[in-house]
Each structure stands twice: as C-alpha cells, then as structure tokens.
Amino acid sequence: MATTKTVIFDALDELLEQEFKNFTWHLLNGGFTESSIPRGKLEKADRSDVVDLMVQQYGISDAGKIAVNALHSIKQNELAEQLKRKLQKVPEDVPAGDGASSGGKTGTAGVTMNINAARGGTVKAPVLHGGVFHGPVNFS
Structure with missing residues (x-):
C-alpha cells in the first residue's frame, strides 16, 4: 500500500539530477513555510533523505503539499499534478x-x-x- 512518503519519493525519482537539485533549492528558498530544512542537511541528501527530512520538518500532510508546490516551482507541472492526485488516494498515515x-x-x-x-x-x-x-x- 502506498504511503505519503513513497508517493513523494516516486515523484522525486522521476526528476533528472539537475531538476532534483532545483527542487531542493526551492525547498530552501521557495518560501513555502516559515521554517525550512537546514541547508547543511539538504546539501548531500539523496531523494529518500529529502523525503524523510520533509516529513520530519513539515509533518506528513504538509510534506506532500510542499512537494507539489516545489514541483510547480521547477516547472514540473504534470508531475506535480500526478503527485497531487496520488496523495489524495493515500490513506491517512x-x-x-x-x-x-x-x-x-x-x-x-x-x-x-x-x-x-x-x-x-x-x-x-x-x-x-x-x-x-x-x-x-x-x-x-
């Protein structure tokens, strides 16, 4: 059964390396929330690390919303909409x-x-x- 974390991970797994770097930059600088993940933790984080850090920092429900917003920020609109639809189908964690x-x-x-x-x-x-x-x- 899909979880919020696995659905976010699968979306990030679709990104090319530069797109993933842009995604993490927008997590730091996008102004999605008042608090962001510390820069040092994101510096060498891979996709699974980023998902874990997002859930720790923002909580399970907000991590998905922030991932969708960050994907829109890097012009990955179709992937953002796919993620949004998949998150709606995930039972509450x-x-x-x-x-x-x-x-x-x-x-x-x-x-x-x-x-x-x-x-x-x-x-x-x-x-x-x-x-x-x-x-x-x-x-x-």
Whole structure:
C-alpha cells in the first residue's frame, strides 16, 4: 500500500539530477513555510533523505503539499499534478499505536472507546478511513 512518503519519493525519482537539485533549492528558498530544512542537511541528501527530512520538518500532510508546490516551482507541472492526485488516494498515515483517544481504551474496526470523564460512557462510532480531517467530527 502506498504511503505519503513513497508517493513523494516516486515523484522525486522521476526528476533528472539537475531538476532534483532545483527542487531542493526551492525547498530552501521557495518560501513555502516559515521554517525550512537546514541547508547543511539538504546539501548531500539523496531523494529518500529529502523525503524523510520533509516529513520530519513539515509533518506528513504538509510534506506532500510542499512537494507539489516545489514541483510547480521547477516547472514540473504534470508531475506535480500526478503527485497531487496520488496523495489524495493515500490513506491517512497514522503510526501504529496512535489514533483517536479520549483517555480510554480503543478497540478495532467499529471502535468502542471507554471514556473516563465526569459522566463516563461508551461511544460507538463508525471508523473514518482514507480521509484527512481537521477539527472536530460530528456524527448524527
């Protein structure tokens, strides 16, 4: 199964050496975010190193967006659009053991969670998979 990191890596693997150098230059100088990867770390980084550094610096969801923007900056518009489409198909990357929690225990698909709150209770909710959700999610 594809992950955000492998999809970004595959896109960078399509670049010729000079195009890859231009990509890393735009990571440093493109102004995509307030913080950039330190120049010394990018100096001798290969494609896999750059993907890892992007995820460490920007987080998994922003790394993909920044890669798309940097590809547009080096006039690799078709590759940028391909990457954008592939990123939309990647299930949300959640490290093992992480996930939604309210101080209780999590189950498996169809999650049952015991919530330790003043009133307590059990919540049964559908599993959300394959999307990017920002902020609260309400079920009716």
